[in-house]
Structures are given as structure tokens and as C-alpha cells.
Amino acid sequence: MPPRLRLGTVTPARRTNGGGRRCRASHGERPWGRRAAGRAVHCSRCIACVARGAVPGGAAAMSAELPCCVVSVGEGPEPCSCSGVILCRGPGLVLCHAAVFSPFLQPGLEAWSRHEAPPASVLPPGLRIRVLHAAPKPDTPPALQEHEAQPLALTRCEAFAQALTGVAASWCGGGEAEGEAEREAAAVLPWFAWLRVPGLDAPGGGWTPWSSAGDLRKGAALLACGSPFGALCPDLFLNTLSGGVLSNAAGEGNALLLTDARCLPGTQGGAVLVGPAPSRPRVVAVIAATSCGAGGPGLALLCSLHAVLRSSRGLLRQLGEPPAPPAPLAAVPGAAPLGCVALVESGGAWGSGTLLAPRLLLTCRHVLQAGATTRVTLRPHGSRATVLQARPVFATAEASPFDVAVLELQERAPGFQPPRLASAFQPGEAVLALGFGALGRACGPSVTGGVLSAVVGAPPVMLQSTCAVHAGSSGGPLLA
Template sequence: GGRAAAMSAELPCCVVSVGEGPEPCSCSGVILCRGPGLVLCHAAVFSPFLQPGLEAWSRHEAPPASVLPPGLRIRVLHAAPKPDTPPALQEHEAQPLALTRCEAFAQALTGVAASWCGGGEAEGEAEREAAAVLPWFAWLRVPGLDAPGGGWTPWSSAGDLRKGAALLACGSPFGALCPDLFLNTLSGGVLSNAAGEGNALLLTDARCLPGTQGGAVLVGPAPSRPRVVAVIAATSCGAGGPGLALLCSLHAVLRSSRGLLRQLGEPPAPPAPLAAVPGAAPLGCVALVESGGAWGSGTLLAPRLLLTCRHVLQAAQPTTKTPPATVLQARPVFATAEASPFDVAVLELTPISPGCRTGEAVLALGFGALGRACGPSVTGGVLSAVVGAPPVMLQSTCAVHAGSSGGPLLQPHSLSSHSTPLESDASFPFILFALTRVAAPLTDRKSSSHSGAGSIAL
């Protein structure tokens, strides 16, 4: 019990209340510094008080102080440690310093925001405002949090995290409602996904209830002091949402606030790299399966076998995308009947030529020019162009002559090609075209090449 109380008091979270009356607008916040006392929260808590409202969030530049009415009351509630007793709740007055738009987070939001704004295309002013305010955060100056020798709360860059890493969300569900019960509530989860520069946007399956917006997301196992890595931007309980909480990297917010932080003194030091965070997921075993207009997921059972669900497959030929973004053709080799309760399918993946990179050294072998007067000739060059993804045709600078058609093109991986002749009398010996094995999956040939000019006969 004593350790739990101490840990609760050490957590860098608080409740931010804006406005007067018995039910002020409220959310969670993060105490980032105690010298001077600074709190960061999500800017949506100020939406009801903005003048002229939605327009302030639509601009990219920071709005002037006049967007908030003079005399607006802002309070910060936090747990203060007391020796040998449960932490006491303390309340302090706060002043708004700035509203900051996190640009890296805003760019990563493209195509994602609608999931947290009604589950579809935004309809009406409330939904448009919810989407517009997502990348905005508020800095508060709280003199009551100043502490002698106080510094910055430990934090780290989200760019060090990998999918599957363990996260701890800290916030106050329902904001200012019953803080004795809900203040600094913890929820465990993992990093579900990330996007943008330096992982500016993150998703987690940690349960974040309404009111936890602005709360901290922490990394680092006990008993070490956890570090703040992100701020909760939208909760996991929105109507029609995917059940994941939307997070903004703290590093991204600090970068967007450089000008303000310089005015307050020394900005925070660059974060120390994180040690290995437990739980990073082995992503090499999962693949995206696309079939017709449908998509789903698959599990790699072997280098060329993929397990998926039968309902993912449509009439079209399926393709798979395996990390890191390798696109492969696939064909079903087994699928349960639609009436079967077992929804299973197995796909065979078509192998592709390894490592076809422009500029890579290659060798061409063949009986060009001299025919059977002597053994096969060898010429060297580089891959000058790679066509298609996955590659279906290669262009090389190897010197080839009439009679080379059908010979192999060798890479350091021993990839070969077989040429076919062009219907042309012209010859350009330093241009060679090759078809990779993907173009002819039903034969043992790995690719086909031709030498010559003009159109390419496939």
C-alpha cells in the first residue's frame, strides 16, 4: 500500500479544469517541469471558450491570446506526496501560455482522424471541430508547482519504440469528476502502431476513458522511474472508433514548441535513448493479404506458405505484402467450404528475384558473336533500370550480341535470365533487357532477356 501511494504521487499527471461553475470543462494533463512549473494538456478543453470558435483550430499558426476571454479561470489539481500518509490533493491556479499545433502529428493524422470523429466522414460543426483540434495542445504556467531545484520530468523519444512495446497510460477518467477515485488511473497496453516522422502518431490498446485526453503515456518497467513518451490525444471509447487510443509523441510536441520553451529558459535536454522496452513484436510473421476489394491479414507458416481466413479471399488473384513492404503474388492451395465452421485458407507465395537494385553488378553469359567457335562469352555491367514492383523486367549495360538471346544474367545471388530474340535487324550491344522469374511462374526459367533496339517483345 505504501509503495502504491508513493508511486501515485510520483506520477506526472494532473487534472486541468477550465471555467467556473459546478461542472467546468476538464481533462487530464502532464506536469512536465517544476522549475518553472509547466503543464501540458490537450487544447480541446478550451474549445467552448474560443473566440471565434472553429476558425482558431483551422489556422496553422498559433492563435493570439485574444482567442480566450480575459479572466478565464484555469485550475490544476494534482496529488502531492506526504510522509507516511496517502498523497493529498492540491489545487493551483494556472495561466495559459500558448496553444501549439504539433505539425508532425498533424501530417501523420491524414486519413486517420475520421476514426476518432464519429466513425466516418465528419458531419456538422462538432465533428469538424473535433478533427481540427486533434493536433493542438495547450501549455499552462502553474506557479504553485514551482519547486527549488525543480527540473524536467524524465521523458524519451517515441522514435525508439517498436510495435508491441509495453506502454502505461496515466490519466484521470472523467476529468474533474471525483478525483479522489479517478486521479492518476493507470492502464496497461502495447504500442499497436505508429506513423509519421519519429513516430509522431502512435496507437495503443491501453484503455483510455473519456477525460484522459492530455494524460501521459509512460515507458520503463518498475522499479525505475517511468519516462513520458507521449500524450493522449483521443481516447479509445469514441463513437464508432476502432477501440484504440490516439497518442501524440511528446518529442514532436516539444519540437513544435521550441520558440516558447526558449523564452522560458533552457529547453529540455535531448532524451537519452531508451533501453530495450519489453514486448517488441516479431513483425516478420504477419502479412497484409489483398484480394479484389477485400483485405485481411495472414500468418507466415514457412517462406512460401501463408495461413489466412477463407472469407478474406475474393474472386481476384490474391496478393500479399510482407515486411518490409515486399509485394508477392499468391494462389490458394487450400480453403474450407463457405458452409464450414472452420474459416481457413492456405496460400502459396510466388517467389521473386532477390535484391534487384539499380547499379548492382551483373554478368551476362552466352554464345553471342562467336557462336560455337569457342565456349560461352562473359560480359560485365550493372543493372541500369528495374521495372515493376515486384520487378518484372531488368535492364543491364552488359555487352551482348546476336546469339546471346536465351543466356543467363547473373547477379551475386546467382539469379539467372534467359533471353529471347527481337524481330529486328538493329543491335545495341550495351542494352540488355531481362524478364524476371515473376513473369514466367509456370516454368523453371528465372527470367528472359533480349538485346536490341526499339520495342520490347514479351
């Protein structure tokens, strides 16, 4: 059954929740929690419900099992720090983002621009590196343990770097106003650091379960795990969880991903997980940059773990510890149907539109420029993209409080499936916003998740949601 469309003008708004979609209790067991419109919105198995604290004790129980840590570099009361992922316990191996080492590189940042993998010897002798993690204890809260770490290598993820080149201008704005600090940060983005941590060695220890991000689809539920503010206050912030969805992806095997999960500064290097809460969650990506972006609320930039492991084959071969094969991903809940959203270009402007009939498309009036030719691209990120001319057959007046236009396509949309329009609106229910914001035309439509926060009027004339939307999303659908 197709999702219901919550039609209306999509306009940018600040997010008011922590990200994530409410569970529909489709896990085959009796859910618990408060109910909306006759169905449960929380359950004991959904990993996103655990992340929001909806399951009593769920987040605390998971925190001891999460493969995340804090990496501190340097001495003094305020060392450089970030999050990291414990990928192996036999031997103990930790992966983190290399930006935490950039202040200590002896050749300076020129090493990044040369696209060479600088060996660990470029770090000053005696540089202290520590890893802090939560050690599980039976029947007691996890205890924090700190271990000394040894740098093994700094590795550039080639697939991520190539994908980043194609979307960088859309993602971070670019332009001549970009400062030196921004250019240096962009140069560091594809680099990751491998650490050897003897204190994490465990008898019979192996690789942390992981899966390939290439199997994910837009709208799939994700869980980001990191430590906001790094080593500042790990007693409070270690292994903080944030739920969200896969907003967009680019590159070979989805090497680059975007999520609307809220990732605060210091969570760089943290893990992004998939999987139901009772089973051990699987790592699919590493946080490369926290919530950033131009033209709207920020999205977190992720690098596929599979891509990092491919770029690190030589190092792992030298260690004699090839990674375990990726675990297959079952159908990840939440994948969004993208066939109902289209790219609308009018003159030099562009936005989104929603297919209502084989030759009718709903969009916002402000997307259209007077007298300009209008083009509609269907499935613009697929191999069967179709570009059609369109003409407006209805548009509200500029002074109208409604911002609506209807376009007639010159031909029928291929593969059109009629949408199921919503007739009831329940505040608090999970919704997805689709549109060509965030990355624009670079990677097809983006998806963000949230809840229906308010219904205005009786009968309803306006809906409000917490979905993060960006310039270019106007005219896109809201799905429930």
C-alpha cells in the same frame, strides 16, 4: 528463440480486461505472485504489473510520483476539464490538450482551421484555470492540492498534424456522414496548451524525465496515466493507470502513436510512460484522443512528446527553460516480431496472413474473393516491401465451421524464418495479436496485447483471447 504462434482465425471481439501484457518475470530478481505453467506472471518490477495492482501497494506508491494532474477551465459546479502532464517544476509548467479551451475561444473554432497558433489573449479575461495534483507526503497517502494556472500559449504540433492527415480516414472512418462536431474535434486534435503554474515551482526543480517515442517499437509495453472524467471525482480517479502496448505508429519520429491501453474520456492530455516501476517512469507521449476507432474496439490516439516540444521551441526559448535532453530508452520489453505477418489483398477485400513456409501462407477463407487475383505484401511498412502473386491451394467450404485458407506464393518469401508452433496452451498467459486492422494498409501491421482467455476442445480446436482486434486482422497470427 522465435515466439510461439497460436494459429487460428482472428475475429473481432470486445476486450474484457484493462489492457496490458502479463509479466514474464525477466527482470533478474525473484518474482512473486501466482504461477502459470511453471513461471511467474507477476513481479515486483514490471510497470504493467503495478498498473494492474498485482504488486501490493505498488500503484499507490507510484501515484504520488506520477507527473500527471487535472486541468479545469471555467467556473461553476461542472467546469470543462481534462488531464495534464506536469513537465517542469522550475518554473511550474503543465501541458494539456487544447480541446478543453475550445468552448472559450473568442474567435471560435475558425482559429483551429487557420493553422495559426492563437495567443493566450484569445481567451476571455478572467477565465479561471486550475490544476489539481497529488502532492506526496512522507508515510501518508498523497494529498490533493489545487493551484491557479495562467495560459501561456496554444501550440499546434505540426508533425502530429501531418501524420494524422495520412491515417485519419482509416482511424476514424471519415466519410460524408461525419458531423460538424466530429470535424471540429478533428481540427482541435493537433493542438496543445501550455500553462504556467506558480504553485508547482520547486527549489531546484527541473524537467520531468522523458524519452523520444522514435525509439519505440510496435508491441512495446506502455503505461497510460490520466484522470477519467476529469475533475468529476478526482478522489477516486486521479492518476488512474492503464497498461497496454504500442499498437502502431506513424509520422516523423513516431509523432503519432496508437495504444490498446484503455483510456476513458477525461484522460486526454494525460501522460504515456515507459520504464520499470522502481525507477522514475519516463514520459514518451501525450493522450490526444481516448479510445476511438472504426471497425472494432477503440485504440487511444497519442502524440509524441518529442514532437510537441519541437513545435514549442519558440515558447520554451522565451521562457528561458529549454527542455532537458531525452533519456535514452533501453530495450523496452514486448517488441513484436512483424516478419511473420503479411497483407493479403483479394479483389476489393483485404486482410492478414501468417507465413508458415517460404511459399505457404495461412489466412482466413472469407478474406479471399472467388475468381479475384490475390496479392500478398510482405513487410509492407518497411523499405524492402515485397509484393507477390498468390493462388489458393486449400480453402474450407463456406458452410464449414472452420474458416481457413492456404495460399501458395509465386516466389519464396525473402528472409523467411520458420515459426515455432505452440504445442501447449495455458489460459491466462500473455499473447499478442498481429494484423492489418485498425489503420489497415496505412502504417503496416498493428499489434494488440491481452491474455489467452479460453482453450476450447481436447485437443484444442479454438482459442479465445482478450486482444483487441479489428476488421482486417483476420488471418493474422497470435503470438505468445
